[in-house]
Amino acid sequence: MEFKDYRVGEFIEDLSSSSPSPGGGSVAGLVSALAGSLNSMVYSLTVNKKSFEALDIDTKKVILDFCEASKKFTKKSLILMEDDRRYFNELMDCYKLKKDTDEEKEKRNKGILEGTLKAMKAPLELAKEGYKFYDNIDIAVKYGNKMLLSDAGCAAILLHAAIETSIINVKVNLNSLREKSFSKGIEMEIASIEVDSLKRKEAICKKVNEIIYPGK
DSSP states (O other): OOGGGOOHHHHHHHHHSSOSOSOHHHHHHHHHHHHHHHHHHHHHTTTTSHHHHTSOHHHHHHHHHHHHHHHHHHHHHHHHHHHHHHHHHHHHHHHTSOOSSHHHHHHHHHHHHHHHHHHHHHHHHHHHHHHHHHHHHHHHHHHSOGGGHHHHHHHHHHHHHHHHHHHHHHHHHHGGGTTSTTHHHHHHHHHHHHHHHHHHHHHHHHHHHHHHSOOO
16 A cells, blocks of 8 residues: 555554554655645645735746645655655565575675665655755745745745655665765765755744744
8 A cells, every 4th residue: 555545543553563664764755745735735725815816927827836836746755755665675675685605695785786776766856856845835935825824834844854854864875885986976965955954944934933923
């Protein structure tokens, strides 16, 4: 059964069990999807409302485009959530391969290498896509229903959590690939994303708080 077909209680129970999957990578995908969904709710309660109708055509188009992109981001997050579980399970299967002969060892080592690269792929893509999604939340904060700005702020907080969680799952796979030529580039990329994500999250929350809870 795919994660999107789970009931909340079923997923929590599965996550709490002795099964190694779902784990942190899948949770990152879920949290990312929740961030996208919260952001989409802001758009849903903005589009076609009185304040929206008062906007010019170009601005309306921008909002509608970002609204659609928000929905696509949620769907993409769920796909990556599923990919993370599949790639992790495939990697675990590689570790179970026989290693009695040199040929078996070579096949196993090759499978583990390829499996580790795939297992790193989903969280890395999620971190990248998540970081780009801050632009979407910014639009929701700028044009969204002011009664729902707290939800846009929550979306930013969840998004940062999803990005940090994704990066941890990149690192746990990248650790065994440090001798590879590409590892340093990925290490620098995720470090930059993590730092910049915190800045984007804090900037959005600052905007939101200034509106929903202004200082004296």
